Amino acid sequence: MTGLASGGRLAIAGLGPGDPRLVTPEVAAALETATDLVGYGPYVARVAAGPGLAVHASDNREELDRARHALDLAAAGRQVVIVSSGDPGVFAMAAAVFEALESGPPAWQALEIAVLPGVTAMLAAAARLGAPLGHDFCAINLSDNLKPAALIERRLRLAAQADFAMALYNPRSRARPEGFARALAILGEECGADRLICFARAVATDEERLSVVTLAAAVPEMADMRTVVIVGSSATRRVGRHVYTPRGSVPAGSG
Amino acid sequence: MTGLASGGRLAIAGLGPGDPRLVTPEVAAALETATDLVGYGPYVARVAAGPGLAVHASDNREELDRARHALDLAAAGRQVVIVSSGDPGVFAMAAAVFEALESGPPAWQALEIAVLPGVTAMLAAAARLGAPLGHDFCAINLSDNLKPAALIERRLRLAAQADFAMALYNPRSRARPEGFARALAILGEECGADRLICFARAVATDEERLSVVTLAAAVPEMADMRTVVIVGSSATRRVGRHVYTPRGSVPAGSG
Numbered sequence: 001m002t003g004l005a006s007g008g009r010l011a012i013a014g015l016g017p018g019d020p021r022l023v024t025p026e027v028a029a030a031l032e033t034a035t036d037l038v039g040y041g042p043y044v045a046r047v048a049a050g051p052g053l054a055v056h057a058s059d060n061r062e063e064l065d066r067a068r069h070a071l072d073l074a075a076a077g078r079q080v081v082i083v084s085s086g087d088p089g090v091f092a093m094a095a096a097v098f099e100a101l102e103s104g105p106p107a108w109q110a111l112e113i114a115v116l117p118g119v120t121a122m123l124a125a126a127a128r129l130g131a132p133l134g135h136d137f138c139a140i141n142l143s144d145n146l147k148p149a150a151l152i153e154r155r156l157r158l159a160a161q162a163d164f165a166m167a168l169y170n171p172r173s174r175a176r177p178e179g180f181a182r183a184l185a186i187l188g189e190e191c192g193a194d195r196l197i198c199f200a201r202a203v204a205t206d207e208e209r210l211s212v213v214t215l216a217a218a219v220p221e222m223a224d225m226r227t228v229v230i231v232g233s234s235a236t237r238r239v240g241r242h243v244y245t246p247r248g249s250v251p252a253g254s255g
Numbered sequence: 256m257t258g259l260a261s262g263g264r265l266a267i268a269g270l271g272p273g274d275p276r277l278v279t280p281e282v283a284a285a286l287e288t289a290t291d292l293v294g295y296g297p298y299v300a301r302v303a304a305g306p307g308l309a310v311h312a313s314d315n316r317e318e319l320d321r322a323r324h325a326l327d328l329a330a331a332g333r334q335v336v337i338v339s340s341g342d343p344g345v346f347a348m349a350a351a352v353f354e355a356l357e358s359g360p361p362a363w364q365a366l367e368i369a370v371l372p373g374v375t376a377m378l379a380a381a382a383r384l385g386a387p388l389g390h391d392f393c394a395i396n397l398s399d400n401l402k403p404a405a406l407i408e409r410r411l412r413l414a415a416q417a418d419f420a421m422a423l424y425n426p427r428s429r430a431r432p433e434g435f436a437r438a439l440a441i442l443g444e445e446c447g448a449d450r451l452i453c454f455a456r457a458v459a460t461d462e463e464r465l466s467v468v469t470l471a472a473a474v475p476e477m478a479d480m481r482t483v484v485i486v487g488s489s490a491t492r493r494v495g496r497h498v499y500t501p502r503g504s505v506p507a508g509s510g
Contacts, residue, residue, distance in 0.1 A: 021284065024374065026276035063502075087374075089381045091502075095389030098499035102492075109495035115382035119279065119342075119372045126344045127370035134350030136410055138393035138419060146503035155391055155417045162413035163406075164393060237357075240364035244353035247318075247346075248401035 004107055005077030010070055012094045014087040014118020015046055018205035022119045030081050030116055038070040039083040039093075047083065067093065067100035071108050087120035091141045091169045121228045122167035125200030128210055130242030132198060132230045137165040137245075142172075144179055152179070153186055160190030165236060165245050168229040172220060181220045187231060188215050196232040198243060199223055212243055259362055260332030265325055267349045269342040269373020270301055273460035277374045285336050285371055293325040294338040294348075302338065322348065322355035329366050342375035346396045346424045376483045377422035380455030383465055385497030387453060387485045392420040392500075397427075399434055407434070408441055415445035420491060420500050423484040427475060436475045442486060443470050451487040453498060454478055467498055 011030045016022035031037070031047055038044075041057040049055050056073075058066045070082040084092035094115050101108050126133040138159045142152060159166050172180040187195070193216035201209040201224065211222065215231075223229055236245045266285045271277035286292070286302055293299075296312040304310050311328075313321045325337040339347035349370050356363050381388040393414045397407060414421050427435040442450070448471035456464040456479065466477065470486075478484055491500045 016279070019281070021281035022279050022372070024271075024277050024279060026274070029276065087378050087382075089378055089386045089388055091390070094382075094386035095499055095502045098386055098389070098494050098497055099501050101497070102494040113497070115386065117277070117374045117378045117382040119374065120378060123342050123344055123372045123375060127342075127349075127372040131344045131349035131353055131370065133344055133394075134353070135346070136393070136395045138391070138414070138417075139388075140391045151418075155419070158413045158417035159393070162393075162410045162417075164410070239353050239357040242353055242356070242368070244350055246354050247350045 004075050004110060008074040008077040008079070009112035009114070010074040010080045010082065010097070011114050011116055012088045012097055013081050013083050013116040014092070014120070015043060015083050015085055016119040017086055017121050017124040017203050022124065022204055024116070024118060027116050027118060033079060034081040035079045036073050037081055037083065038066060038073070040066070043083045043085050063093065063096040064100055067097040068104060070097065071100055071104060071111065074111050075108060084118075085121070087118045088115055089117065090120040090139065121169065121203060122230065124203045125167075125198070125228045125230060128200060128203055128208070129198050129212065129230065130239070131244040132232055132236055133165050133167065134245040135165065135233065135235065135247055137167065137233075139167045139169065141169045142179060142183055143170040144176060149179065149182070152183070156183060156186045157190055160187065163233050165233040166231040168231065170225060171223040171227055171229045173225055177220060180223055184215070184218055184220060191215060191231070195234070196236050196238070196243060198230040199227050200230065201227040203228065212238070259330050259365060263329040263332040263334070264367035264369070265329040265335045265337065265352070266369045266371055267343045267352055268336050268338050268371040269347070269375070270298060270338050270340055271374040272341055272376050272379040272458050277379065277459055279371070279373060282371050282373060288334060289336040290334045291328050292336055292338065293321060293328070295321070298338045298340050318348065318351040319355055322352040323359060325352065326355055326359060326363050326366065330363060339373075340376070342373045343370055344372065345375040345394065376424065376458060377485065379458045380453070380483045380485060383455060383458055383463070384453050384467065384485065385494070386499040387487055387491055388420050388422065389500040390420065390488065390490065390502055392422065392488075394422045394424065396424045397434060397438055398425040399431065404434065404437070408437070411438060411441045412445055415442065418488050420488040421486040423486065425480060426478040426482055426484045428480055432475060435478055439470070439473055439475060446470060446486070450489070451491050451493070451498060453485040454482055455485065456482040458483070467493070
């Protein structure tokens, strides 16, 4: 394709973690006026599609193909929404769309593309737990599909040395479960046995499950691919039923 | 106060960055059933308060006092919503409430407290820019009100060495503008002159202003207290009008 049909546009929309009450009105409005809905099957299934909406569901591993398909539909003049869980800019479809844009036909770069933010999993998980990301923090994708394990290890060590709280996405895949065991071992070395670690599974769905333990008590089986793991900073502590990181950075026990 | 009046509860709610279409239905529902609204004046002013809602607006510097006030109202049996801009768990009111809970009367710990997540400023800014936080990233509050400048410097250097993209909140206060100049100098040393840096001011409001430059061209005056600054990783690049970080971590120019 060398040109663009008129009127096409692509919205890259975040559906939030699961609860419909966490879908922004902006995303709901984009879905109402779309002609085409593109996304990973379980996410597409969360949208109440009317009769006029063409639904294109795909497999989880096909992010770049899905992105190209969405761009192609928009270039043909369709009103396309491609959906991610959470926020599309955090380990989700927005980066894949821009990768596809970069490697695709130059005409695509004139397309109207909007990213519609959402509530990302770590912030929904943090809200349920209290405020464990209440001060400086980082987000690391533990999947080694697209980067070397050595880089993951390096980032974990430097993040611990910076005393960031950490949100760990995609902690444990069925194909490579040993990666998360290694991450726990590194965190134990860098942060010590008493550091708090939170496992938040399927937040804001009927299958939500939360647990908070110390690194000494953490085992890899506490996480699966639907879990976001939050590791406290040295200041992260419990108060009542909640876990939080104070706004200053005084280590727990010394303040 | 040693006991709790029955029926009180406290919701710590995020209003998103400014646009009402980014307020979640969950937050809107909590505001509809509240008896008392507590928050920093300009955030409280964003809520369309009905005649039955008691509004308690306060100054920006009084976070702990405001949190205690909200807890006190809930302990007295009121239905209280305390509002933050963005997400309440990211450099906002949730941590302040849990600090107040920790230092307050033990009876407060039995209160029903819910954190209602929102779209935080860095993710709204990233969405407008493209997907600069599309891979591993960190969020650092540059305000030195509550932590030493040396810790900020250490976190910036380690984050750069980890090759995180970075979101910098509260980059520049009127009282201490020199802090951000120092941050830019550190980033220049660690990341090099060609690294992309994005200034996103008042995102999702009528006063939104975005700019993207290299570190070589960045000057402190590009940021104020309404700006979120996003510094790219080594892989962050431009495509068309957008800025994004690919899902893998191949540095820009080598992939």
